[in-house]
Structures are given as structure tokens and as C-alpha cells.
Amino acid sequence: MTEPSANPLLEHIKRRISLSGPITIADFMNEALAHPEFGYYRKQDPFGRAGDFITAPEISQMFGELIGLWAAVSWQQMGGPSKIDLVELGPGRGTLMSDALRAVRNVPGFSDAITVRFVETSPVLRTHQQTSIMPYGIPATWHEAFDDIPGRAGVPTIVIGNEFFDALPIRQFERGETGWAERLVGVDAGSGELGFVRGRETPVADALVPATLRGAAKKGDIFESCGPAIAIADQIARRLNDNGGAALFIDYGHPHSAFGDTLQAVKAHEYHPVLSQPGDVDLTAHVDFAAISRAMIEAGARTGAVLTQGTFLAMLGIEQRAELLKTDASEEQAKAIDQALARLIAPDQMGTLFKVLIGYGATTTPPPCISGVEG
DSSP states (O other): OOOOOSOHHHHHHHHHHHHHOOEEHHHHHHHHHHOTTTOHHHHOOOBSTTSSBOOHHHHOHHHHHHHHHHHHHHHHHTTOOSOEEEEEESOTTSHHHHHHHHHTTTSTTHHHHEEEEEEOOOHHHHHHHHHHHGGGTOOEEEESSGGGSOOOTTOOEEEEEESOGGGSOOEEEEEOSSSEEEEEEEEOTTTOOEEEEEEEEOHHHHHTSOHHHHTTOOTTOEEEEOHHHHHHHHHHHHHHHHHOEEEEEEEEEESSOOOOOOOEEEETTEEEOTTSSTTSSEEEOOEEHHHHHHHHHHTTOEEEOOEEHHHHHHHTTHHHHHHHHTTTOOHHHHHHHHHHHHHHHOTTTHHHHEEEEEEEOTTSOOOTTOOSEEO
């Protein structure tokens, strides 16, 4: 009797490669994260101390509260429409949205105007999200993709995406002697294990590298492209142009397109070999905020300059909020608040690694924290 594989998804990927040859990194990430039975986000709750990583909303209530107030002020600057869709992309356990809804309860008219739209593929996490927002009595719907959310004529949209783009599948291209070739995932003939291989140099690969970078490329340089992120940014920009609204994206990444291999895996809060144990580890890559911004501008929307998370949260008053929370706190609680604050805004923690991009519709009043305007 044949014993079951310790990692059935790994065996599935190997079989796929044996039948059709090496696959793109995007295909590998899709299998590892979104396989309907064995995918990482399909089968477990990866968040929190018991999971593989902790996101900003799990660190402190202040994060979600301030984003909620940012959304409320954005709505007020739109004239306070009677209906608005509040969309969160990849909402995790629903912690951010829960904190945001609690913070805006006293903003006149805002809670009555909101319909929450969650973009979430994980059945496990959908259950958490439903529980998290239940106390607020806000109507909510769940969708597999942003484009599945029906646009409502005259109803603006506010989109929030915290650590969403970093988990979308990327492709990698490597500079060779004369041109660019896609980096693929194959099976090593000797060890039988997954490994990276270089495809053929093609004009298509060359065309996917921005012209502004090609001239400075050296042999071995790697460029990462995230087609799904560009497509979603385009969809959001068009929705904001059609009905008005704003979008807030927070993620770790770089403000300008650049070379580098940023693909990484995390398991139990530690870095892990990227190709080992697909389906059991989280896979992410740094977000190219310049590419996201370009996609929105090309679709007719506008964006602000990329900010650091530390700058953005300081502009929203996180330090004042921390002092307020400490007013009636014990010494131990006050210490925890200070530690959470530092983790969110300190330059040597999340403060500079994480970036913020704000986009808005062509006819929408610029939302809070716009620093400079692109497009």
C-alpha cells in the first residue's frame, strides 16, 4: 500500500512540471497559495501569534482606528453621500475593519451610509471576518475578486488594501548576456527537488522590463512584474473614475521600480526556503508602488506621492491617539502601547519598510494625507 505524500501539493506541482515542463513563478505561487484544496490561504488561518505572521491591525487597535477615520474624512470630503461601498482587499481576520467601524461610530451619517464589501477567497477567514464586524450591524458582502463587486451608479467606493498586493503572484525576469529570460520553477534531474531554472531569452521578456531600467541592467539582474496587481489597480481606478471615491494601499515594497529578487517565504514567523513545502508557507514579494501608481494614472485616476507608513500614521495622529489610550492605562498597558506604536512607525521596524499609496477618482476631492499629486 502506497503511503500518502507528506506534501500532496508538492507532488502535484512536480507532476505538472514533468508533464509540461518548467512553470512560471506566478504559476507556482498560484498553486502554493490558492490551490482549491491544498493552497495556503484556502486551508488555514495564517494570522496572529499562532500563525505565520502578524499584520499591523493585529499589533494595535490604533492602526485600524486611524484608517477608519481616514475613510470617514474621505467620505465627508466627497460631500457625505447617503451610500458608499467600503471595500477591503484581503481583510485577514477582519480586525482592521472591526477597529475602523468602532472608530467611526460617532461620525454622523457615516455608519448608516456604509456597505462593507470584503474581497476574500479563504472560507476560514470569511468566518472570522463575519464574526469581527457582527457587533456593528453594518451590511456586508463577500467576493472572490474586486471585479465581482457590482458597481452602483452614483455610489462612491473607498478601497482599503493592507498587505494585499504582496501576496499576488509575480513573474521574474533575469538579464543574460544579450537579453532577458523568464526565471522558472523546474525539477532538478539529480535531486528530484524543485529549483529555479532560466528560460529562453525572448523579446516578450525584454518588453516587460520598463524601458527606464533596461539601459542600466547588468547580467544577473532580476526584475519582478506583478500582472495581477496591475490589473486590479486598473479595475479600481476605473471604478473610482466612474462613481467617485478613493483607495488606500499599505504594503512593504519600494516607491520606485527597481531590480532585485524579493520573493520570500515565511513559516512560524521565520524565513523559509521559497520552494520548500508549498501550501504550508506564506509566499510574498515586495510591491512595486510605482507600477501600481502608473496603472491607476493610465486608467485616468490620480495618485499621491508614496509615503512611508510611519509618515502616514503620524499625519493621522497616531502619537496623539497613543497618549490618549495611555490616560487610563496601567503601567504595563502603557508600555505595551508604546511598544506597538514603535513597531508601527519606527524607522527600524515597520515605519519605513511599509509604504502607503493613495489613489482617487479623476473628479474626486483629494482624500486626506495626499502629498504631491501624480497624474
